[in-house]
Amino acid sequence: MTHGGNNVLIRGGRLFDPAAGIDGIGDVLVRDGVIAAIGGAVESRPGEVLDAAGLYVLPGLMDMHVHLREPGQEHKETITTGTRAAIAGGFTAVACEPNTVPPCDSPQRLAAVIAIAERTAAARVFPKCAITVGQKGRALTDFGALRAAGAVAASDDGLCVKGEEVMRRAVSSAREAGLPLTLHVDGPAMIERDIALAAEGGWAVHFSHVSLAEEAELIGEGRAKGLRVSGEVTPHHAALSADDAPGGDANFKMTPPLASARDVAALRRALVDGVLTVIASDHAPHSPSEKAVSYEDAPPGVIGLETALAVIWTHRVEAGDVSPDAVVRALTSGPAEVLGLPAPGLREGAPADIALFDPKGAWIVEPERFNSKARNCPFAGHRLQGKVIATLVGGRVVMREGGILGVGAA
Numbered sequence: 001m002t003h004g005g006n007n008v009l010i011r012g013g014r015l016f017d018p019a020a021g022i023d024g025i026g027d028v029l030v031r032d033g034v035i036a037a038i039g040g041a042v043e044s045r046p047g048e049v050l051d052a053a054g055l056y057v058l059p060g061l062m063d064m065h066v067h068l069r070e071p072g073q074e075h076k077e078t079i080t081t082g083t084r085a086a087i088a089g090g091f092t093a094v095a096c097e098p099n100t101v102p103p104c105d106s107p108q109r110l111a112a113v114i115a116i117a118e119r120t121a122a123a124r125v126f127p128k129c130a131i132t133v134g135q136k137g138r139a140l141t142d143f144g145a146l147r148a149a150g151a152v153a154a155s156d157d158g159l160c161v162k163g164e165e166v167m168r169r170a171v172s173s174a175r176e177a178g179l180p181l182t183l184h185v186d187g188p189a190m191i192e193r194d195i196a197l198a199a200e201g202g203w204a205v206h207f208s209h210v211s212l213a214e215e216a217e218l219i220g221e222g223r224a225k226g227l228r229v230s231g232e233v234t235p236h237h238a239a240l241s242a243d244d245a246p247g248g249d250a251n252f253k254m255t256p257p258l259a260s261a262r263d264v265a266a267l268r269r270a271l272v273d274g275v276l277t278v279i280a281s282d283h284a285p286h287s288p289s290e291k292a293v294s295y296e297d298a299p300p301g302v303i304g305l306e307t308a309l310a311v312i313w314t315h316r317v318e319a320g321d322v323s324p325d326a327v328v329r330a331l332t333s334g335p336a337e338v339l340g341l342p343a344p345g346l347r348e349g350a351p352a353d354i355a356l357f358d359p360k361g362a363w364i365v366e367p368e369r370f371n372s373k374a375r376n377c378p379f380a381g382h383r384l385q386g387k388v389i390a391t392l393v394g395g396r397v398v399m400r401e402g403g404i405l406g407v408g409a410a
């Protein structure tokens with residue numbers, strides 16, 4: 001590998017950015033952190049050359065639902081290890097949940113997360129803030145100040161806002177602040193309530209980890225009525241049903257739990273029909289010792305950043321029931337739209353956040369090799385098809401062939 005200035009030439013890949021209508025063989029020239037040229041054979045210059053023959057060249061993936069655990073639970077994950085896991089999986093941007101210790105419920109705490117990320121992250125980090133102070137479900141946090149401080153959404157992850165009046169005020173306050181709301185799903189009744197509150201308050205709500213057919217139906221109905229509701233599905237809920245989980249294995253314990261085969265089929269249709277526009281990992285690291293207790297005592301949650309694209313590719317694209325187009329949108333423009341962020345894209349002048357993906361690359365999931373600190377992965381030992389080969393963030397090759405290249409200080 002040769003380095004020459006800040007140039008990287010990605011040669012001969014399948015340039016694939018469905019939101020921009022791009023699908024064809026070509027080159028991408030990266031210079032000074034941005035995409036300088038794209039298309040047919042791009043004039044070659046001295047610099048690093050990545051041979052992308054046979055590979056998809058994708059916009060950097062965005063995961064709008066991850067737990068980085070810092071501050072407060074660094075034994076589970078840190079912003080460094082979590083974002084190293086992200087770039088290993090082709091994700092160049094992640095939105096992190098506020099249920100840290102303490103919860104991210106003030107501009108000061110949000111600024112602290114941003115400062116750690118600036119020093120130590122290997123990918124772009126967009127923090128969410130809590131909906132209520134201390135995540136206690138009572139007083140709302142200051143959405144206006146939190147948005148000004150850099151929050152991309154307010155989330156109740158980990159603890160659903162039970163009080164209807166509190167959620168009603170959250171919707172109106174989020175609208176005033178222009179802050180998206182991402183809500184922890186707690187069954188169809190709660191989705192129905194929150195869709196009604198969104199309609200009443202004239203603001204958008206997004207539902208995290210949709211897992212049931214009935215939940216997807218409610219979201220589809222809301223969208224058909226023109227309401228601003230959206231939803232996400234995790235790779236594990238889209239790939240596995242409860243029948244696939246060996247009894248008693250805490251690495252299959254998550255919230256919500258794996259559902260029925262009928263629900264999995266409904267989630268697949270919702271992705272195809274554009275009802276669910278986001279795939280998000282809900283990467284939820286726990287230390288191996290925390291998961292090594294009885295199933296009942298183990299904390300819920302599984303990790304997913306390093307397997308997300310390959311799991312969806314193996315179980316849904318290779319199975320022939322969801323198109324690459326829908327999958328890539330749900331991992332790029334879909335989450336960007338919900339969060340109101342610029343979509344990662346293959347276009348001249350855009351930040352060079354790019355993932356190279358080998359759709360034929362087969363591999364066995366070995367959690368002990370993960371960049372994440374955690375090992376709580378329900379796909380351990382699975383053979384997956386589809387492998388992220390390289391990741392660029394801001395024009396730098398930060399991951400290549402599984403190796404992390406000098407980013408994300410410990």
Ligand SMILES: [Zn+2]
Nearest residue numbers: 065097157282
């Ligand atoms: Zn979560």
